[in-house]
Amino acid sequence: MFTAIDHLYMAHALRLAERGLCTTTPNPRVGCVIVRDGQLMGCGWHEAAGEPHAEIHALSHAGIAARGGTAYITLEPCSHYGRTPPCTNALIEAGIAKVIIAMEDPNPIVSGQGVALLQQAGILVQQGLMREEAYVLNIGFISRMVGKKPWLRLKIAASLDGKTALNNGSSQWITGEPARVDGHRWRARSCAILTGSGTVLADNPQLTVRHIKAVRQPKKIVVDRDLSIPLDAKLLQGEERPWIFTANTGHLKKKDMLLGMGANVIELPDSGGAVDLKAMMVMLADFGINEILVESGYGLNGALVAAGLADEAIIYLAPQFLGRARGMLNLPELKQLDQKVALKIQDLCMIGSDIRVIARFD
Numbered sequence: 001m002f003t004a005i006d007h008l009y010m011a012h013a014l015r016l017a018e019r020g021l022c023t024t025t026p027n028p029r030v031g032c033v034i035v036r037d038g039q040l041m042g043c044g045w046h047e048a049a050g051e052p053h054a055e056i057h058a059l060s061h062a063g064i065a066a067r068g069g070t071a072y073i074t075l076e077p078c079s080h081y082g083r084t085p086p087c088t089n090a091l092i093e094a095g096i097a098k099v100i101i102a103m104e105d106p107n108p109i110v111s112g113q114g115v116a117l118l119q120q121a122g123i124l125v126q127q128g129l130m131r132e133e134a135y136v137l138n139i140g141f142i143s144r145m146v147g148k149k150p151w152l153r154l155k156i157a158a159s160l161d162g163k164t165a166l167n168n169g170s171s172q173w174i175t176g177e178p179a180r181v182d183g184h185r186w187r188a189r190s191c192a193i194l195t196g197s198g199t200v201l202a203d204n205p206q207l208t209v210r211h212i213k214a215v216r217q218p219k220k221i222v223v224d225r226d227l228s229i230p231l232d233a234k235l236l237q238g239e240e241r242p243w244i245f246t247a248n249t250g251h252l253k254k255k256d257m258l259l260g261m262g263a264n265v266i267e268l269p270d271s272g273g274a275v276d277l278k279a280m281m282v283m284l285a286d287f288g289i290n291e292i293l294v295e296s297g298y299g300l301n302g303a304l305v306a307a308g309l310a311d312e313a314i315i316y317l318a319p320q321f322l323g324r325a326r327g328m329l330n331l332p333e334l335k336q337l338d339q340k341v342a343l344k345i346q347d348l349c350m351i352g353s354d355i356r357v358i359a360r361f362d
Helices: 004-018 054-066 087-093 113-120 131-137 139-147 177-189 197-203 252-260 277-286 298-306
Strands: 031-036 039-045 070-073 098-101 124-127 151-159 163-165 192-196 219-223 243-246 264-267 291-294 312-318 343-351 354-361
Touching: 004 031, 004 039, 004 054, 004 070, 004 098, 004 131, 031 054, 039 054, 054 070, 054 087, 087 113, 113 124, 131 139, 139 151, 151 177, 151 298, 177 291, 177 312, 177 343, 177 354, 192 197, 192 298, 197 219, 197 298, 219 277, 252 264, 291 298, 312 343
Parallel strands: 070 098, 098 124, 151 291, 151 312, 192 219, 192 291, 219 243, 243 264
Antiparallel strands: 031 039, 031 070, 151 163, 312 354, 343 354
């Protein structure tokens, strides 16, 4: 169905889409390549929400040379008016003869409609070329559209015996500098970083991208059952003010002080008096959050896994043993092996002297 040349141009479109890896939120990352008579005529990618989409950049680049050409697009073109006009209209008006799409847009207001409009205009449409690559590129957007929750990644730095901190809370630094830099790359692509109040009290993290160049900072989210974080916490500073989810509605003075500092305090208790993590994820999806990187301790890590909310784990393993110390996850004791939490390893590599394991929860 698809030729080697088709794969070549779609791969180019996917590489273009990756340029928006850290900038398009809450929109998907999309690339577009326009080809006519075997020659590349135009290319573009979606750079940021509110700005022209990939198709518009590519059509502008190609000009009149787009007429009669083929557009390779990593995601189904939009068919509705949002912050920008529909890309389907632009493709039709430009005289594109054929459109090859990697995957259908999971957004229910677009899904299938973009393809239908193109076909009604007499444009030949083919779908499914390098779909898996396009899926992975926008896994958070797809999760939000289809599953109504952000894609949740646990980032864990641990020793080879699975320990993340000493019993006194000391954890800086288990892994080496290259692993920490790599962790900041995952921060940069995430819409938000999630931590717990225990980590704030123990490590006083900034939750910002610092080790690499960043064009924006991710949102900061804190699960703080009793509003226990100190008012001089580093994450309360800077332009990006945190969202603090709490279960305790009794600390009105502390809440008012946090609100006065610009923090967003959201009361979301569950029936057991803890923060309702599932309701929090639904709310964050409604806020347009696609990907969340969790940088927390074993308590919140375990709670997210136990609630079935974790999708992926990025684990950096340092060549050391810590012995009697804190583990990665605080999960209930199992009575039999078939109760285990299963994962599928997606990638395994060396980062400096540490091992990075990327695995998805089954």
